[in-house]
Amino acid sequence: MPLPLLGELELAVLRYVWANGTVDAKAIHRDLGAPREITINTVQSTVERLHRKRLLIRERVSHAYQYAPALSREEFRARAVADVAGELRGAEGARVIAAFVELAARADGENIDRIASMIELARSRREGR
Template sequence: MQLGDLEKLVLQFLWSEKEADAKRVHAGVGAARGNSLNTIQTTLDRLFKKDLLSRTKQGHAHFYTAKVDRESLIATLITDVTADFIEDGEHSLIAAFASSSANLDDAQFDELEKLIEAQRKLRSRQA
């Protein structure tokens, strides 16, 4: 899955606002960038079709909410990007992560350890 710059901005806006119609998204994101309301409506529809947004009709307008949280989307995008370069059983994703984590400080490594431990506990409960 690929996301354009405007799509990313709209998602970030909806993560912070929780729910908005096209006019609200346009006021919060599109107007400052010079995007028309129609462009924002098209972007919202594309994100809806990509199954990243849900929408409900209220009166004449659709109100949109994000269907995925930020962390889940990042994980999906990383998996999509790396899938083209990783063969089954290969540990390139782990090696790439280890390489990219070189700039983390001790507090960030501590947080990462907590997240890994939480995932282990979740996995053991599901087994």
């Protein structure tokens, strides 16, 4: 199943949790929210969303929740990369990105060699001039 899509603040919170281990919303607000002039309510709803998206796990300690990552940074990255690769193929099929060499346009060895010799020939012709 592909990873859920994340907004910029959600990504920043996730990175913060990866870097700091188990944290509460107050700590996240102090280090991430305050510099961005974001209220603690916004931070709380962001961590809540991440929890609902199954990217953070939480445990109630006293009156507050403590949040920890549900996936390691490496696991998250591997899945995100796979998702990007899938989307890329589809997006190019749908002609919405411009790839330097079309992802669908691959050449076999023989053709590549022929094209390489074409370039070599052009270079030697130019140098011989």
